[in-house]
Amino acid sequence: MALRIEQFMCRSDNFGVLLHAPESGETALIDAPEERSILEAVERTGWRPTVILTTHHHADHVEANLTLKQRFGLRIVGPAAEAAKIPGIDETVGEGDTLTFGGEPVHVIATPGHTAGHVSYHLPRSKFAFTGDTLFALGCGRLFEAKPPVMYESLKKLAAVPLDTEVYCGHEYTQANARFALTVDPTNSALKERAGDIDKLRxxxxxxxxxxxxxxxxxxxxxxxxxxxxxxxxxxxxxxDVEVFAEIRKRKDMF
Structure with a gap:
């Protein structure tokens, strides 16, 4: 039976995600941005979370870790390189590690750049990727803890997963990202069409x-x-290529 996803808003612009395996009853949270919104999603779906898959240590991704752990007795998984900064962490992961969820492999991809130890989670069977604040729709994360070559290599890894992989990321930044994208790629017909669709959705x-x-x-x-x-x-x-990437990132920082 296919895995199910509930995506919902947290805080002002964070996405929360519940990933549910109907057969086993397992439910994963991708990060824990805000307790209230997460509890509302749990109530709405009836899916009791059993694990948090943490992408990185920023407060708007781990804020609810301890309260949810106390309430549900769940397990917290996160990047080994940031373990000291992730509240309640039980299990550390890094590049090349594989977890199992709902009988499916979950591949851990090291994607530093936004933070020094950021990881993403790829479920090749279900064709899902959870990219946190590394890859956004029409964007990428700010480089707070690494230089452009580091983020460039991380994005190359994500770009190499199958084209039909569904990507879930940490924030609803897409409309602003589209406005910037058009400044560097204004004649891209696919981008112009997508920007129009995004405006309608928002x-x-x-x-x-x-x-x-x-x-x-x-x-x-x-x-x-x-x-x-x-x-x-x-x-x-x-x-x-990395110089071009760095220039695009620099321009976005000033946009």
Whole structure:
């Protein structure tokens, strides 16, 4: 039986995610941004969480760890490189590790850049990827704890998973990301169409996620460092891929 997902808003712009395995009864939370919204989702679905899969240590992703652990007795999994900063952590993971959830493998991908130890979780059988604050719809995370080459390598890993993989990330930043993307890739017809669709979704107060790896490769400038049109727009035709990425990230920081 297929895994089920409940996606919901937390705080001002965080996404919460419950991942449920009907046969085993297991339920995973992807991060724990806010207790109230999570408890409402648990009540709505009837899915009692058994584990939190933590992507990184920032407070808006681990705020509810301890209260949820006390309430549900759940297990908290998170990146080994950030274990000291993740409240209540029980199990550490890193690049190449594999967990099991609902009888399916969960591959851990080290995706540092936004933070030094950030990880993402990929379920190849169900075609889900939970990318936290590394890869956003039409964007990527700010580089708080690493340099551009580190984030570039992390995004390359995520770009290599199958094109039809559904991507769930940590924040509803897509509309603002689309506005920026059009400044560096204004003639991309797929991007222009997507930006229009995003505006309609947000006007109706609907989420812009999930996205897919294929859609991001076609429209997300942070994965399109190789594109000759973007390079020409930036005046960087002869630059390396990582230099192009760094320039796009720099421009987004100032946008």
């Amino acid at each position: 006007a109706a107060d609907k989420p812009t996620l999930p996205t897919t790896i294929g859609l991001e490769l076609a429209t997300n400038p942070f994965l399109r460092w190789h594109d000759p049109v973007i390079r020409r727009n930036l005046g960087m035709e002869q630059a390396s």
